[in-house]
Amino acid sequence: MSEILTMIKDRDPEQREFHQAVTEVLASIQPVLDRNPEYRQAAVLERIVEPERVLMFRVPWMDDQDQVQVNRGFRVEMNSAIGPYKGGLRFHPSVNLGIIKFLAFEQVFKNSLTTLAMGGGKGGSDFNPKGKSDNEVMRFCQSFMAELQRHIGPNTDVPAGDIGVGAREIGFLFGMYKKLRNEFTGVLTGKSINWGGSLIRPEATGYGTVFFAAEMLATRAESLEGKTCLVSGSGNVAQFTTEKILQLGGKVVTLSDSSGYIFDEAGIDQDKLAWVMKHKNYRRGRIKDYVEKFPDAVYTSVAADLDYNPLWNHKADCAFPSATQNEINAKDGQNLVDNGIYVVAEGANMPSVPEAVDIFLESKILYGPGKAANAGGVAVSGLEMAQNSMRLNWPANEVEDRLKHIMKSIHSTCVDAAAEYGQPGNYVAGANIAGFVKVVNAMLDQGLV
Numbered sequence: 011m012s013e014i015l016t017m018i019k020d021r022d023p024e025q026r027e028f029h030q031a032v033t034e035v036l037a038s039i040q041p042v043l044d045r046n047p048e049y050r051q052a053a054v055l056e057r058i059v060e061p062e063r064v065l066m067f068r069v070p071w072m073d074d075q076d077q078v079q080v081n082r083g084f085r086v087e088m089n090s091a092i093g094p095y096k097g098g099l100r101f102h103p104s105v106n107l108g109i110i111k112f113l114a115f116e117q118v119f120k121n122s123l124t125t126l127a128m129g130g131g132k133g134g135s136d137f138n139p140k141g142k143s144d145n146e147v148m149r150f151c152q153s154f155m156a157e158l159q160r161h162i163g164p165n166t167d168v169p170a171g172d173i174g175v176g177a178r179e180i181g182f183l184f185g186m187y188k189k190l191r192n193e194f195t196g197v198l199t200g201k202s203i204n205w206g207g208s209l210i211r212p213e214a215t216g217y218g219t220v221f222f223a224a225e226m227l228a229t230r231a232e233s234l235e236g237k238t239c240l241v242s243g244s245g246n247v248a249q250f251t252t253e254k255i256l257q258l259g260g261k262v263v264t265l266s267d268s269s270g271y272i273f274d275e276a277g278i279d280q281d282k283l284a285w286v287m288k289h290k291n292y293r294r295g296r297i298k299d300y301v302e303k304f305p306d307a308v309y310t311s312v313a314a315d316l317d318y319n320p321l322w323n324h325k326a327d328c329a330f331p332s333a334t335q336n337e338i339n340a341k342d343g344q345n346l347v348d349n350g351i352y353v354v355a356e357g358a359n360m361p362s363v364p365e366a367v368d369i370f371l372e373s374k375i376l377y378g379p380g381k382a383a384n385a386g387g388v389a390v391s392g393l394e395m396a397q398n399s400m401r402l403n404w405p406a407n408e409v410e411d412r413l414k415h416i417m418k419s420i421h422s423t424c425v426d427a428a429a430e431y432g433q434p435g436n437y438v439a440g441a442n443i444a445g446f447v448k449v450v451n452a453m454l455d456q457g458l459v
């Protein structure tokens with residue numbers, strides 16, 4: 011298998027995050043390949059690491075000073091063996107092809123785990139929505155969709171949100187798609203409830219991650235009741251992770267953004283969380299402002315060159331990384347374990363570097379990797395597609411019940427696959443193996459396409 015890694019590194023040496031994601035999957039699936047020699051004969055590895063299609067395009071737009079700006083747009087259609095391409099759009103200055111490919115690759119296995127018929131894709135742009143006016147964001151989204159609309163459709167490729175793409179951006183993107191194509195379809199998920207969205211979609215990733223953590227705890231006859239939790243980020247995933255932890259009786263003491271984090275020893279209760287949601291989602295403010303409103307909390311700015319993140323150096327029971335990739339380095343991983351954390355449930359995609367993952371696995375803590383733990387978001391996106399096709403809306407409790415059921419099923423699928431291949435309790439192996447087997451069997455069924 012090392013030849014596959016050599017091949018992708020030689021072909022695209024700069025795509026470090028993509029290499030990281032592929033390395034992790036390949037490390038898990040050797041026992042599957044040993045048991046199924048037909049997979050290697052059919053070159054499934056060579057095929058699964060190569061996107062079915064990569065789109066890169068110019069996105070010109072006019073800023074408020076009448077200056078033309080140009081960004082780069084991406085859509086990676088990674089694998090459609092089990093359904094239409096499905097995966098979010100990320101608007102962040104760090105976006106490049108390697109990051110979109112890693113996210114699309116992860117998405118293939120995640121979507122496979124959800125039990126729904128969705129292939130994997132991901133897209134985005136190096137556009138930075140931070141500090142832009144609503145009109146600038148609208149003009150950018152319209153230009154982005156003017157090109158993307160040629161390649162997507164409700165039965166082809168269905169994008170959604172991710173970092174920097176929330177309800178506002180999905181609205182602008184959908185409006186332009188509808189105007190250009192003259193059709194009102196479920197081409198995007200994460201839509202507002204008044205025009206085709208699903209109840210519980212905004213909550214789904216965070217809620218699902220907490221349900222997954224609760225399932226892991228249940229294997230040790232424990233629950234989230236009374237547990238102290240560290241949450242990073244303060245966007246969509248972090249907010250609804252915090253909300254569900256509170257509902258299940260836990261206490262959240264941290265939130266962050268890319269500048270620093272707040273520590274609130276008394277706990278972020280529902281009222282404080284409501285303030286955070288308003289401040290982040292409507293005033294588009296920073297997390298440091300929390301301590302002006304709630305002066306008992308402490309704000310710590312985190313320098314980019316610090317070799318660890320002090321957020322992960324507090325005593326607690328559970329950690330929910332919910333910001334971005336590689337936000338937990340090896341030192342952070344060790345700090346977490348040393349501080350008594352024994353549940354890590356990843357709301358973000360690939361937030362832990364490989365060395366940190368090794369520390370979690372060696373320590374035998376309950377470690378739920380993102381592609382399993384945060385699959386609730388795309389699962390409810392799948393439910394939004396189903397509702398759009400039927401032209402009806404399910405009530406919130408029905409969607410949440412389905413989400414809970416799907417997370418339970420993902421958890422048991424991971425447990426069973428890990429046990430079947432001799433690695434009981436290893437959710438990384440379980441998620442990679444179960445996700446992989448379903449997709450490659452579909453690829454084999456469909457011939458060399």
Ligand code: NDP
Pocket residue numbers: 171172173174175176215243244245246247248266267268269332333334335337357358359384385387388
């Ligand atoms: P949001 O844009 O709503 O929030 C992102 C949060 O993470 C912000 O607080 C942001 O801070 C912080 N952040 C972003 N980049 C960095 C960075 N380089 N360093 C430190 N902090 C950073 O995004 P989401 O909540 O939707 O996404 C968070 C994570 O969850 C991502 O990894 C995403 O891929 C993953 N995810 C999201 C899903 C969804 O449904 N939305 C589904 C599955 C996974 P700042 O404002 O300073 O940038």
